[in-house]
Amino acid sequence: MPARILNGNEIAAELRAEVAEGVAQLTASGGPQPGLAAVLVGDDAASAVYVRNKGRACAEAGMHSETFHLPVDTPHDVLLSLIDRLNADDRFHGILVQLPLPAQIDEATAIERIAPAKDVDGLHPVSQGKMLQGEPTYLPCTPSGVQQVLLRSGYDPAGQHVVIVGRSNIVGKPLAALLMQRSIGGNATVTVCHTRTRNLSDITRQADILVAAMGVPGAITADMVRDGAVVIDVGINRVDDRLVGDVDFDAVAAKSEAITPVPGGIGPMTIAMLLSNTLDAARRYSSK
Numbered sequence: 001m002p003a004r005i006l007n008g009n010e011i012a013a014e015l016r017a018e019v020a021e022g023v024a025q026l027t028a029s030g031g032p033q034p035g036l037a038a039v040l041v042g043d044d045a046a047s048a049v050y051v052r053n054k055g056r057a058c059a060e061a062g063m064h065s066e067t068f069h070l071p072v073d074t075p076h077d078v079l080l081s082l083i084d085r086l087n088a089d090d091r092f093h094g095i096l097v098q099l100p101l102p103a104q105i106d107e108a109t110a111i112e113r114i115a116p117a118k119d120v121d122g123l124h125p126v127s128q129g130k131m132l133q134g135e136p137t138y139l140p141c142t143p144s145g146v147q148q149v150l151l152r153s154g155y156d157p158a159g160q161h162v163v164i165v166g167r168s169n170i171v172g173k174p175l176a177a178l179l180m181q182r183s184i185g186g187n188a189t190v191t192v193c194h195t196r197t198r199n200l201s202d203i204t205r206q207a208d209i210l211v212a213a214m215g216v217p218g219a220i221t222a223d224m225v226r227d228g229a230v231v232i233d234v235g236i237n238r239v240d241d242r243l244v245g246d247v248d249f250d251a252v253a254a255k256s257e258a259i260t261p262v263p264g265g266i267g268p269m270t271i272a273m274l275l276s277n278t279l280d281a282a283r284r285y286s287s288k
């Protein structure tokens, strides 16, 4: 049986429609129009596309958004001053700083400068600490996108062995924390593998749900996957002008139960979850 393809475009569209409905209800009841400030530093072509797509998605959901585009040689303190201004600006309920940032800017310091109440990317240490402790907070967009794809496709992670390959701050580490939570979409047994993991394929073959998030094109090959596994590909790599994931798609699809494609898998979910967090931020602001 060929694998079921988990269509991230469709699931993200469903989520964005739910967010649009939430925005309409919030504004109809006298609440604010949710606003998102996106900060883009430099001229990375992929980042520019993602930020443009975030702006479009906001407009389609009835949200206000503005992009603050700074030159590639922007000094660190200029970026921090912009974030301070946005923190104090009531038009914006959410702020994101698009990653990666140019080398002269310390990513962690920039993210920590965002007011936790506006951290709709869920990357601030306060948000991540709360998530780890199971407290309500903004969940990081790509990990919560993975969780939503699983839940909305009927693959509840509860009791499943999830193996995550990759330990980045933006995907691997927060995804592990999210899927092990004692809550809906959690309760999984999680193993995190990385570049220093020995006998990697012995571990990946134990996965009921295998998540590839290492940023290496085609690194997960068919021999690393158990028959009937659910495979989630978080990698987005440009190879010869083509987008490919971290999974050798055709060979792995031939033996798995279900698989996300690249493009059209987890990428669109990242933007949908950002909108959902921004709506939450506006709701929290209006109930203050």
Ligand SMILES: Nc1nc2c(c(=O)[nH]1)N[C@@H](CN(C=O)c1ccc(C(=O)N[C@@H](CCC(=O)O)C(=O)O)cc1)CN2
Pocket: 046, 049, 050, 096, 097, 098, 099, 100, 121, 141, 142, 236, 243, 262, 263, 264, 265, 266, 267, 268, 269, 270, 271
């Ligand atoms: N501040 C942040 N920076 C980055 C994040 C993030 O969540 N917050 N994640 C990634 C980039 N990213 C969002 O910012 C992102 C990546 C990919 C997609 C997407 O929809 N991809 C499409 C293909 C689009 C294309 O043609 O390039 C797909 O996979 O189908 C959305 C968002 C790093 N930086």
